[in-house]
Amino acid sequence: MKITLVGAGGMGANHIQAFPYVKGLEVMAIVDANLEIAQRYAKQMNCRAYHSLDEMLEHEQPDAVDICVPSFLHTDYALKCIDRGLHVFCEKPMAHTCREADEMIARAAHSGVKLMVGQVLRYWPEYRFLKACIDDQRYGKLCYLSLTRQYGMHPEGSWYLNPDLCKMVCYEMHIHDTDMVNYLFGLPDAVDSVGSERPEIHMSYINTHYLYHGKGFAVSALGGWNDSTLPWAGGYLAAFEHGTLEYKNGVVTCYPSRTEPFTAQLETLEGVPSEIVGVYQELTEFVDWIAGRIEKTAVTPQSARNTIFMVEKECESVRTGQRIAL
Numbered sequence: 001m002k003i004t005l006v007g008a009g010g011m012g013a014n015h016i017q018a019f020p021y022v023k024g025l026e027v028m029a030i031v032d033a034n035l036e037i038a039q040r041y042a043k044q045m046n047c048r049a050y051h052s053l054d055e056m057l058e059h060e061q062p063d064a065v066d067i068c069v070p071s072f073l074h075t076d077y078a079l080k081c082i083d084r085g086l087h088v089f090c091e092k093p094m095a096h097t098c099r100e101a102d103e104m105i106a107r108a109a110h111s112g113v114k115l116m117v118g119q120v121l122r123y124w125p126e127y128r129f130l131k132a133c134i135d136d137q138r139y140g141k142l143c144y145l146s147l148t149r150q151y152g153m154h155p156e157g158s159w160y161l162n163p164d165l166c167k168m169v170c171y172e173m174h175i176h177d178t179d180m181v182n183y184l185f186g187l188p189d190a191v192d193s194v195g196s197e198r199p200e201i202h203m204s205y206i207n208t209h210y211l212y213h214g215k216g217f218a219v220s221a222l223g224g225w226n227d228s229t230l231p232w233a234g235g236y237l238a239a240f241e242h243g244t245l246e247y248k249n250g251v252v253t254c255y256p257s258r259t260e261p262f263t264a265q266l267e268t269l270e271g272v273p274s275e276i277v278g279v280y281q282e283l284t285e286f287v288d289w290i291a292g293r294i295e296k297t298a299v300t301p302q303s304a305r306n307t308i309f310m311v312e313k314e315c316e317s318v319r320t321g322q323r324i325a326l
């Protein structure tokens with residue numbers, strides 16, 4: 001399958017690193033508004049470089065496009081490719097509104113192409129382990145889950161810090177944990193969020209309680225960024241009837257009741273560097289889905305759309321100070 005990548009920045013570089021490991025994938029071109037970046041990666045991948053999506057589409061005939069440009073471009077770029085009959089892998093967030101996400105799904109169905117969204121946590125071994133423990137109840141039923149995600153180092157001038165272009169922490173970072181909650185438990189009955197956005201000091205945070213009536217567990221997620229030297233920090237604490245899991249500083253520790261704690265054995269993929277396992281797995285599923293080897297991927301377009309719906313409701317809860325029913 002022939003693919004081109006659009007947007008070779010931080011996340012695009014991860015995809016480029018993963019491409020050679022994905023069976024059946026041929027990279028035709030790298031596109032970046034900064035042509036020097038595109039040329040550098042194109043040389044490495046032995047393919048062509050372009051400075052815009054339009055220029056690439058004029059000259060190439062890929063089967064699929066991998067969209068890793070800043071989020072405010074996702075819907076326009078995805079629709080442009082979909083309408084040309086190209087399969088689309090789009091980084092998260094799928095879109096900035098539910099309406100846009102619905103449009104992307106409808107147009108992909110109309111064009112008969114596959115659309116996949118990079119909600120990559122669903123492929124991370126640390127979160128697959130959490131899901132397995134919740135599903136098979138090896139430590140009993142889940143009682144509460146707390147997810148966190150924080151960062152402090154967006155460079156000055158980055159689109160991430162421009163509130164006209166970026167929907168801040170909710171749509172950029174916290175959405176990973178919202179998506180995990182959606183993946184693990186489906187749409188909640190309601191969300192109750194507090195948060196704040198102060199772009200003048202690079203501050204953006206949200207703390208949400210996801211309410212699942214009658215399920216007997218509590219779920220919350222805190223996402224934030226601020227002006228500091230804090231490197232990326234994400235994790236969770238999951239308390240079950242007979243044990244606790246903690247994912248912290250890159251390690252998942254199991255604390256069973258009344259026995260010694262131990263480090264969880266997470267799945268590894270032979271030959272694939274651990275830092276790109278998630279991206280590798282999602283891109284592999286994308287290729288397998290297009291080739292008809294699997295019927296659906298762990299991230300269906302509808303479920304990625306539901307994650308946007310949840311984030312919209314969380315932002316509404318912050319804005320109104322009310323608990324919002326879904």
Ligand SMILES: NC(=O)c1ccc[n+]([C@@H]2O[C@H](COP(=O)([O-])OP(=O)(O)OC[C@H]3O[C@@H](n4cnc5c(N)ncnc54)[C@H](O)[C@@H]3O)[C@@H](O)[C@H]2O)c1
Nearest residue numbers: 007008009010011012032033034068069070071091092120
């Ligand atoms: N799944 C994840 O874990 C994850 C992590 C980080 C970022 N992301 C997502 O990836 C996307 C990109 O984020 P990033 O951190 O790589 O941003 P970035 O700023 O590091 O990179 C964006 C790149 O896109 C290029 N670009 C900008 N406008 C363009 C255009 N019109 N045409 C072509 N290229 C253009 C820029 O030159 C830059 O190289 C965002 O949507 C972000 O939410 C996902």
